[in-house]
Amino acid sequence: MKKFGTRLISAVLAGCMMTSVLPVSAFALEESTEFEGNVSAQENSDAPAAVYSLHGGEIINEDFIAKHGGSNVYSMSNADTEEGAYKEGIVIDAENADVVINVTGDTTFDKKDGNKDDCANFITVRRANSVTVNAEGQTITTAEGGLAFSRCFYAENSFTGTAVLHGGNYNWQCDDISACYLCGGSWTFDDLTLKTIQCAIETDKANVTVNGGTYDCHDSDSATFMIMNSPKSSFNYVTASGAGWVLSTNNSWVDVVGGSYSRNKDVEVFIQRPTLRASDNATLNVTNADVTGTYCDVFVTGATANLFGGTYTNTNEYINHEPINYESPALKVWNGGTLSVNGATVDCTGGNAAISSGEPAGSDYDDQAGGKLVVDNCTIKNSKYGIYLGQGSNASAELKSATFEGTESDIYLESDKEITISDTFTTQTTIKVADPEEGRQLTVAGNANKLHLKGQNESYRVAYDKAQHYYYLTQRAPGYTLTAKDATATIKVGGVDTKVDPNDEIYEGTPVTLTADPAPDGQKFAGWAGIVILNGVVQNEMNDLLSFPNEEDHTTANFEMPKGDVTVRAVYKAVDPVEPPVDPVDPVDPVGPVDPVLPGVIIGGAVILGAYETGTGIYRLMNMQGLPLPSDRIELAELVWERAGKPEPQNMTDEDLYADIDAADTDAQKAAHWMVEQELMKFDEDNNKFHPCFPVSKLRVCLTWQNAKDKGLID
Template identity: 30%
Template structure:
């Protein structure tokens, strides 16, 4: 058998080795192929080579010293070699510059340069393709692939025409790489570069779409500039704006991207980098940004400002994106910015506001940002005022020294964030050690030069322990919210005294609050000695798992400390008193008194013993409190889990007995009747883990049916084969759900009759225990095949088959989380849900649903019978799946 396998593998290897030569492709310069069209001759002697016939195909390579004019539609030009071009005395459309290929308003061409041949010019002021339109008709050009290099003229010019550049590489030394003037242009992938000018330029109301993630670079200029029109950027990388170049004729911006005048630019992805020290994006028109990554090392990631040529809207909407590693993330010089959401990192200031400018930040913003102003001052407004309470929750911090970001609410209900001047706070004279419940004096000095308004001096949760000295020299309780302070009126130190309530190491924190921000804080540590209150500890319950119907012992330790003299108190468990019993002096458990268990703090036990029988399942918290009247002296909390008993589902069978081990070595306890009386509505039973359960086939139910016991379909037991053929058996209940289904057969079948379904064909190759049966139509009895293939047992329906395959595979989780509607939805049914979904996803069991059934409506048909051939085929597929994992 092994020799046969090796022979098969060798034959397969030889088949791969002798593949036809045409299956391997290689790059080579194309030869002239007449099927690629008529070759435009290099030795044409006329002034202009004109293509006027529609739907014609040409090819080009070599040197051209004459221009080509296209007036026809449907023209195709295949570039089959490198091209160099240049000629004299030809100026297209009276513009004073020339192009090798000019597409008139009546023309249309597709230029294919898939092999990426080099197309270069021998003249300084020549470009490759220009398309023209006249307002009523538009010439069109589609350029696929190729590398195009020019000196002083852009390789691609579109004037009122239509142009598409796909995976094109274009570079110009001293001018633009691409211009779209009042036309429609699509740039799909590729690379565009200008050494000393702008790389891509859109103007005169042109419409441009950039997609396919092109790389756009301007070493000494702007990578992408739009002076008017509509530009959509779906992705790509854009870098440029070097400070050594400033094209003031086109724009005064030094940036990677410039949106100028009345241009509208929408960015939905891409990376934008301003070459140090330039900005990354400058907007003077209308701009929308989403999913962009923007950075400018010593410039602004986004600068919103008016540029030369007039004041336009300069409005920017930031929907999402990342602004990072820049001097300024968002630089609002003029116009307006609406920030819906964005992430900031590594910026010296995430948001910079020019004098008097405010940014609009919407409720959707859920990140943090630093804000700096050109004109910081106490109360300086940072965000536009808006209704609603969300501005208070914006995570903003000040990048201006000595200022914090505060919050204000106007008289008409509008809210905004503002700068708030810091206030110096100092605590003086607080003793390091204070006796509990004895007052101690201290003072607070405030430094608040150039601050305005009213602040609140507060000591937080210690306000209730503090009194302040009023103007009449009397000590009065601190107002609940703190003491109002006029920050514009410097006074002598403010006097207080504190009467601590609790012993131990403590910290007094003084804070001045205004505009919903702490303008200044000071801390002073001290120790409170003297009174130590009661302590209480729950022991023996932490993270315990208590099974349903059972109880758990635990203890409560009470340490009265200085509360011993208080005498009578109570241990109280609140709403769980009804679930708890206490151990009395006679060693018997008694129900908890409704108000709690009385104890004497002057004579406490070492520990108080209790037990709890939870009424609910799931994670719970037990709180033990020691109370004196309504005053809570101490409390402790411990978490535990109430665990539900596993479920036994029995079909066409009966429970004959259920026993649980006796306590302390006693005889087993019979709980059969308890289990049966508490059966669930669906006929299943709650059975304690570890119980011994005896079951039998329900003969009475089939007395006159002509059927008798066949075997059990078993899920949930580790060794189903041990019980499958027994009409009655006993097992130990595991921690998980168990399902037992008695399967019947014709009563006329003898028990010792061979269970052979006849010869079967098992594929072309069957893997059995590592051996290979490698010839066609190998047939053998199903039972014998099952033994050879290490099949655990023969399931009779789809649910049992799914469970067998799933458990053998190690119980992997399916990809989908959808549940089958015809399989149980309870927790105990989840194993079958997972098994069924996994088997269907891996095509181990046929899909019986109609084509087009929605995923959430698909059924599993768990009770449908499966043949032994179905089982063997499914088992074989499952084993192959394991081997290939």
């Protein structure tokens, strides 16, 4: 953070020169750490006024300034006092004055009567145009043992000017009131270090801007920053900690940019205090801050909070210590508030939720709990629930996008609650409800059938209502999937023909209509190919189930949904095909033996029913249509390698190129080495040969292709 002292002193000098008054202290600050002290106005009115050293008990008003030569620049340190400490405070009450106080050495406030329980203020501001306190490199503290009711700075509501505090190490051990209590004016804290027992900064109608610095409060019932009734306050790159709230604001507008905010780890105070709290119509905007909580990171009640980026870590480390006996979400909205979280990382340890709106059923607060929750582009991890939508008439949640890591359930809904999910969020997401039953609605009406929700309630799955456009729970057992390739499958929903999508589940016996896509140029419809699989076992071929409303045109077919998952595809062939001769037996791969051809073997959704040509033909129609059929090992290797995007092999060197492939044929060498590395093909280790020209069977081609798909190497 930039230091402001020299720049402001220059401004003070310029102002004094305009009035022909040159404060000695200004030169002393730039040239020396020593100031002239206790000097009254000089007899020659044209001479520059001397700096007055404050010793406590002064009221700086118009008369006081005139009495001391018109100078409004003062010095302060223990050395300026007779007793080595300030026994009385200082009051600033000069409506049009620009008062500057330069702290030149260690400064201690200790009351004259020694009664620590009497209320006293070190510096009180009633009226002034501006107040500047320069304390860079200096220490300002209370007397040993502290002053229970002592404030370092107190601004009365009559103060409407500006105050700037530059630097300084403040150690204000006040037990029962805030170190800085500001009821008026606009205050700027630049690079202060302030350690307190009670609240560091408290406002009531004043505005504060805190730039940098370190703030620490050790009172569990207090807040490091208590911002009340402030029209505009901001905290920029501040490091702050507290045993209670670190920042609490109500009926105020507060912007937080960067910085670190955390609960004290060295104070064992087992109390329910969120790190940041916004309440009572406050607006809290937090951008790219690091926030750590032991109970809750951010709590919004009857207010608005917008979180942009940043990290929010909730350790829940005080669980099972009275009075805390349950785990808390990292981010929580309550009592009709609004919480918008965009681009943040939320890490919440424990058996609760990372982000929540509302309370569990039966909670003492479920009637008033809950607010509007919006989550977008966030990473949510390590909690039992990612997003929790609980009880409360005001509780709602909208998920635009998120990444969930290490959550037991990504979304949890209390009884009768429905979540709004953006159609653009298609990542697989788990969802669980407190009240599962047939037809239980999960999402607010209005979704397209694009989401990928996975139900976690036993015996129920997630289905989509195409008429009302929402997701709901239905009994898991009767539903099966239907995948139609190069064709459209439709069923009747509410009397309306509705397209079936691959993630739909359809009851056994449901009438289905298949309509083949228009044939590609130069081809014509040749029929249907497909299978039915139940629990991984082939039941029958689709052609056994099909009927045709027009026997002259099989491009439209009907069937009843069987007991099992269906995959079906429209097949096309050349308009005037030239039928090739059928090889009686394909040669065997010399390096990788062909698996036995047995009835019932499933290859990527096709079944070898004992007939070699039927099995490989179905597989190629279903999975390799339009691809050339390799005849030898190197053609097969290059086909798969090119389909995978021509990846570079990891271990190919000039020394281990295959001896029977031309070294100049780089693509062939890469394809062969990559296929061996992926364990899709083998090579002759003894002779370092690949045998590129050995023929391969159709079955070997199908098996190798499917193996590459199973490994995720090709689509």
